[in-house]
Each structure stands twice: as structure tokens, then as C-alpha cells.
Amino acid sequence: MSFREKYARLGERYNVLEKPLDRFFCPLRKMAASFARGRVLEIGVGVGKMLPYYSQGVELHAVDAVPEMVEIARKKARELGLNVQFYVMDAENLEFPDGSFDTVVSSFVFCTVPNPERAMREIHRVLKPCGRAVFLEHTKSDCRLLNWLFLRPLDVLLGFLLEDNTLRETHLLARKYFEIEHEESHYSGIVRLIVGRKV
Known part of the structure; x- marks a missing residue:
């Protein structure tokens, strides 16, 4: 079963599944959204x-x-009174012209995208020159012991449930495509906030 099918089956239950993590992740989401300016694209919404956190x-x-x-x-945006344009689209194949956006935001997406390198190239392509890419992502920890004792078992579980890969090194991939302006490591690198500029 593909990640699309698994997430489709979860639907509203995804909120319940992730609720225990909200107190850890929501402050980081708010921080990530604070870097968004102008015409903004969020991939993997x-x-x-x-x-709730965008200006x-x-x-x-x-x-x-x-x-x-x-x-x-879309329903949540209506409840919040937000004007958002929604699209069904893969991160690896963004159907927008080159240089369409001032900011692209990715929040806990690169652990699921089947082809991270292609998705990163697409983000780079749709950004305007000097545009900003904001990543809030699960990543491989700086601590090897934590990787073996916690992330690897979690990776097996989430891989089965959601096709998630918690051991990806999205922070290193972002450095290949963007000039990094800001980077924060949280929970020994299990979560990172990375802000890069297209040069």
C-alpha cells in the first residue's frame, strides 16, 4: 500500500494520532511559519x-x-477564516512555473516523499531568485545511540504505518540546494528547522 493510500485511510484520525506530539511540534510550526513572506507555497499541507501560524x-x-x-x-482553512488556494499535487512534480513563489514551506514532509532529491529540486525551481525555503523536518539524530535505540525502531513502525522514514538527512540535502541562513536542532537533531535562500 502506498503512502497516499495510507494517509487517505487515516483522514481525520491523523489529528488524533499526532496529538500527543503537538505540544512539542506546534511551537516549532509557529516559528517556521514566521519565516514565510510574500507569495507562499506549503508542500504536503x-x-x-x-x-493557524501564517501571517x-x-x-x-x-x-x-x-x-x-x-x-x-480546506475545511480547516474555512474554520480559521483563511483564504488559501489548495491543489492536489506531488512535491516531486509541482505544476507551477519557475520562480513562482517568495517562500516555500515544508513541515514534516521529507520523511514521506518517495523521492526527496527530486522534491528539493522542485522547491528550488519554483522559488524566485533569493526566495526562501523553510524546512521543519524529522531527521537523523546527531546521537548514534539515539538513532539505534529510538529512531530505528520508530522508523520500522512508522514505515509500516505511514511509509515514513525518520532517518533521512534532509538538513544535508537542503545544503546542496540552498544557502543556509538559519538552522536549529531540537531533541538531539530528531527535528530540525532549516531556512535556506535560493542563490
Whole structure:
């Protein structure tokens, strides 16, 4: 079963599944959204967990590969009174012209995208020159012991449930494509906030 099918089946239950982590992740989501300016694209919007944190001044567009998730996010945007343009679209194949956005935001997406390198190239392509890419992502920890004792078992579980890969090194991939302006490591590198500029 593909990640699309698994997330489609989860639907609204995804909120329940992730609720225990909200107190850890929501402050980081708020921080990530604070870097968004101008015409903004969020890839992998999911159930819309980032939506409450964007500034009212941005022009927000959001994509997800799973139609059921897009509908949940659209409903949340209506409840929040937000004007958001939603699209069903893969991160690896963004159907926007080159240089379309001032900011692209990715929040806990690169652990799931089947082809991370291709998705990173697409983010780079749709950004305007000097545009900003903001990543809030699960990554391989700086601590080898933590990787073996915690992340590897979690990787097996989440891989089975959601096709997630918690051991990806998205922070290193981002450095290949962007000039890094800001980087934070949280929980021994299990979560990182990375802000890069297209040069």
C-alpha cells in the first residue's frame, strides 16, 4: 500500500494520532511559519497543522498528494477564516512555473516523499531568485545511540504505518540546494528547522 493510500485511510484520525506530539511540534510550526513572506507555497499541507501560524499578510497556496488530506485542510482553512488556494499535487512534480513563489514551506514532509532529491529540486525551481525555503523536518539524530535505540525502531513502525522514514538527512540535502541562513536542532537533531535562500 502506498503512502497516499495510507494517509487517505487515516483522514481525520491523523489529528488524533499526532496529538500527543503537538505540544512539542506546534511551537516549532509557529516559528517556521514566521519565516514565510510574500507569495507562499506549503508542500504536503496534510490536515493543515501549519495553517493557524501564517501571517495574515501572506498569499498562501498549499499542495498535498492525498486528496482526502486536502479536503480536511480546506475545511480547516474555512474554520480559521483563511483564504488559501489548495491543489492536489506531488512535491516531486509541482505544476507551477519557475520562480513562482517568495517562500516555500515544508513541515514534516521529507520523511514521506518517495523521492526527496527530486522534491528539493522542485522547491528550488519554483522559488524566485533569493526566495526562501523553510524546512521543519524529522531527521537523523546527531546521537548514534539515539538513532539505534529510538529512531530505528520508530522508523520500522512508522514505515509500516505511514511509509515514513525518520532517518533521512534532509538538513544535508537542503545544503546542496540552498544557502543556509538559519538552522536549529531540537531533541538531539530528531527535528530540525532549516531556512535556506535560493542563490
